[in-house]
Amino acid sequence: LCYLTSFKAVYGAACNFNRVVIKQNEFVCNHLEIFEQFEIFINVKMHCCKVNPRLLARFVPFIRRSQGSLSSPIASENIVETLVPPNFSEPAVVEEKSENPDVKYPPILDLSRTARKRRERAEWHDKIKYLGTVEEKIFELNMPRYYGWKVCKIEEGTIPYDPLPFAQYVTKTHMVNEPGLPDYYDSLLAPETLDATVQQIKGQIEDAIVFEYTCRKRDYQFKEDELEDKCFMDNVLAKDMSLQVNRILTTNLCQNYTHLLESQLDIGPRIEAFWVFGGFEVPIETIRGRSGQDFTKEFRDEPVNQKLQYYGTPILQLRHKLPLKEIVSIQESEDQSLEIPVETLDPRKQEYFHEHRHATIIPGFWPGDFGEFGLVSYHNRGYLATRPEQYSDDTDALKTQAIFGSFSWLYGQACYQGFSTFQDPTYPLLNQMIITNGQWWSFSTYQLNTTTMHVDAINENPRRNICWITEPLKLFDSIEDGKVQGLNEDVLKHLIKFYVNTPEVKKGVEMKPYLSEEEVIAGIEEPDRRKWLEEKYKHLASNRPRHRLPPEIYHWQKIYMLEHKTRPMDKKRDAWQFNPNVWKRRMDEHTPEYVPKFKRSHPKSKLEKWAPNFYPTIRKPIKSP
Numbered sequence: 288l289c290y291l292t293s294f295k296a297v298y299g300a301a302c303n304f305n306r307v308v309i310k311q312n313e314f315v316c317n318h319l320e321i322f323e324q325f326e327i328f329i330n331v332k333m334h335c336c337k338v339n340p341r342l343l344a345r346f347v348p349f350i351r352r353s354q355g356s357l358s359s360p361i362a363s364e365n366i367v368e369t370l371v372p373p374n375f376s377e378p379a380v381v382e383e384k385s386e387n388p389d390v391k392y393p394p395i396l397d398l399s400r401t402a403r404k405r406r407e408r409a410e411w412h413d414k415i416k417y418l419g420t421v422e423e424k425i426f427e428l429n430m431p432r433y434y435g436w437k438v439c440k441i442e443e444g445t446i447p448y449d450p451l452p453f454a455q456y457v458t459k460t461h462m463v464n465e466p467g468l469p470d471y472y473d474s475l476l477a478p479e480t481l482d483a484t485v486q487q488i489k490g491q492i493e494d495a496i497v498f499e500y501t502c503r504k505r506d507y508q509f510k511e512d513e514l515e516d517k518c519f520m521d522n523v524l525a526k527d528m529s530l531q532v533n534r535i536l537t538t539n540l541c542q543n544y545t546h547l548l549e550s551q552l553d554i555g556p557r558i559e560a561f562w563v564f565g566g567f568e569v570p571i572e573t574i575r576g577r578s579g580q581d582f583t584k585e586f587r588d589e590p591v592n593q594k595l596q597y598y599g600t601p602i603l604q605l606r607h608k609l610p611l612k613e614i615v616s617i618q619e620s621e622d623q624s625l626e627i628p629v630e631t632l633d634p635r636k637q638e639y640f641h642e643h644r645h646a647t648i649i650p651g652f653w654p655g656d657f658g659e660f661g662l663v664s665y666h667n668r669g670y671l672a673t674r675p676e677q678y679s680d681d682t683d684a685l686k687t688q689a690i691f692g693s694f695s696w697l698y699g700q701a702c703y704q705g706f707s708t709f710q711d712p713t714y715p716l717l718n719q720m721i722i723t724n725g726q727w728w729s730f731s732t733y734q735l736n737t738t739t740m741h742v743d744a745i746n747e748n749p750r751r752n753i754c755w756i757t758e759p760l761k762l763f764d765s766i767e768d769g770k771v772q773g774l775n776e777d778v779l780k781h782l783i784k785f786y787v788n789t790p791e792v793k794k795g796v797e798m799k800p801y802l803s804e805e806e807v808i809a810g811i812e813e814p815d816r817r818k819w820l821e822e823k824y825k826h827l828a829s830n831r832p833r834h835r836l837p838p839e840i841y842h843w844q845k846i847y848m849l850e851h852k853t854r855p856m857d858k859k860r861d862a863w864q865f866n867p868n869v870w871k872r873r874m875d876e877h878t879p880e881y882v883p884k885f886k887r888s889h890p891k892s893k894l895e896k897w898a899p900n901f902y903p904t905i906r907k908p909i910k911s912p
Contacts, residue, residue, distance in 0.1 A: 305701070321589070332688070337437040389652035400586060405743060412709040414905065419803030420811070421654040421703050422824045423903035428561065428646045429827060430902070433872040434644040434837050436594045439634040441691060443599035445669040448640035448678050450687040452628040457564050457595060458694045459740055460733075460752040461625035462686060468732055468755055469614045472784045485779045488539050492779065493771040495531035499524060499725070500766055521669035524725035529602045529665040530554075534582070536786045545788050551606045551658040551862040555652030558599040560695035563592045564706040565742025568631050575850070590742045592625045593634070596644055597695040602665040604651055604696070606658030611717040613734060614753070618738040620715070647828050649700025655807040659703055663719045663785050667691055668727070678752040682759075685729050687721055689756050693718045693733030701738055705801035705909075711739050711750065714796050726763065730781045801909050816901040837869045875902050 486701030547599040577583040718813035879897035885891040
């Protein structure tokens with residue numbers, strides 16, 4: 288019985304070699320290894336099962352001949368050799384070799400941890416790039432975090448001490464040293480036309496100033512403590528004066544500059560921007576977490592991406608369907624002489640704090656709006672009234688406000704064109720910003736050239752954003768006997784130049800290269816998918832907390848159990864001690880919505896028990912990959 292069993296095993300293994308076909312110079316080394324293993328297998332069978340040596344003698348020469356033909360390049364060249372075991376007249380399978388085989392091998396990849404992580408990030412970036420609609424791109428930014436990202440929160444009216452280097456670094460902005468606007472504005476109007484326009488609106492501006500500062504009563508609008516608050520009243524006067532100035536300029540200039548008739552006005556819009564920055568030092572929490580595991584100790588100082596979220600509320604903003612003309616070209620923005628300060632300190636050391644929030648990108652309107660590009664935006668500067676005098680950096684604070692406000696608004700517009708924090712815009716965007724409290728006015732021009740500042744591009748992207756800003760200009764000195772004293776016409780000239788700057792069509796430029804024909808979810812044909820995406824996106828943009836809140840970790844647990852591990856004998860009672868890290872839970876890791884039986888086409892069907900989800904997926908090709 289032992290003899291028959293071993294004979295069947297050995298002879299069956301030999302017959303399997305009948306299917307091996309040796310092609311020209313292909314896998315020779317692999318077949319040599321197979322034959323060596325087969326010979327070892329025969330020897331093991333002989334010693335363990337006591338196989339008859341005469342039986343094995345029939346197969347050993349067969350193996351030797353096969354090894355010789357494989358090891359000899361001349362013998363194996365242009366030969367299709369089929370291995371036939373003894374006593375068989377023809378092979379079981381015959382394969383023919385093609386004359387010119389096109390062998391395609393997989394690419395040789397770096398399998399180190401750093402390279403693998405980089406490829407994973409690049410794959411995610413490409414997915415965002417090839418998603419067809421604006422909302423799906425923003426939705427995909429939130430997919431890795433169910434409870435939101437841990438973001439560095441930046442608010443418009445909260446500016447710490449010495450803020451300018453940090454603002455320039457995280458937005459990759461070059462601040463022009465010489466105060467003033469670009470020379471481009473001098474060519475918009477002839478000096479005679481500009482002076483005539485100033486005289487045309489001068490009287491109306493004076494009447495508006497007198498009305499807002501002396502005639503208008505606000506006792507019925509605000510409380511007594513609000514009327515005595517210097518910061519609050521500066522913001523109130525800034526809003527009222529901005530509305531008056533915008534009304535006067537629009538009505539007087541729209542006859543000759545028809546783009547003002549097509550513009551859209553937003554009062555108190557919601558400006559939010561989320562971008563990824565990879566130029567900070569590694570947080571201490573990341574270093575501590577990597578040091579606690581053997582396979583990540585050597586990567587404890589590897590840079591990581593950190594998320595920034597901006598929140599701002601301008602007084603008003605004007606939008607148009609066409610973009611403004613750029614001041615400098617994209618190629619000129621790559622000039623390395625445009626200096627940017629380096630501020631790698633943790634944002635918490637700059638008095639910016641973290642919180643968990645969903646990524647929201649809102650430039651004051653929803654995707655699909657007619658006016659997609661900005662003309663002019665007004666911002667207040669009331670926070671300077673309560674800024675400590677020992678700081679003595681009001682000018683830097685205004686520059687910081689101009690950088691963050693302009694970058695966030697233009698970045699939101701770029702995202703609505705299909706770009707993102709991982710894909711640079713293919714053309715520059717321009718913004719004109721006014722910062723005022725009613726009496727003091729600052730004018731700024733900002734050109735957005737780049738939005739990619741993540742860890743893989745922070746040192747490779749040569750583009751810079753550029754900002755120009757004027758010194759604060761005083762509109763008037765005082766009001767005496769109902770008349771304005773010392774009206775500054777330079778302020779009126781700057782205002783006129785901003786409004787007469789006409790947007791134009793960018794010829795030969797694809798405005799939305801990374802969007803499909805649908806562009807927004809309102810253009811999706813499938814009603815179920817369109818409705819689902821719209822509801823989920825608006826709920827996501829509202830930043831409402833989840834119905835099921837994440838488990839709370841008390842301070843004493845964080846100190847004694849997580850950071851220092853001094854209580855190993857305590858019984859595990861909390862959810863965070865059993866479950867994985869809830870902050871890394873993905874957006875789609877949840878039970879689908881239950882469908883009641885009366886809403887199903889077949890009440891007892893289990894296939895219709897759960898409603899389908901329509902999370903972002905690549906369905907249609909974009910316009911230009």
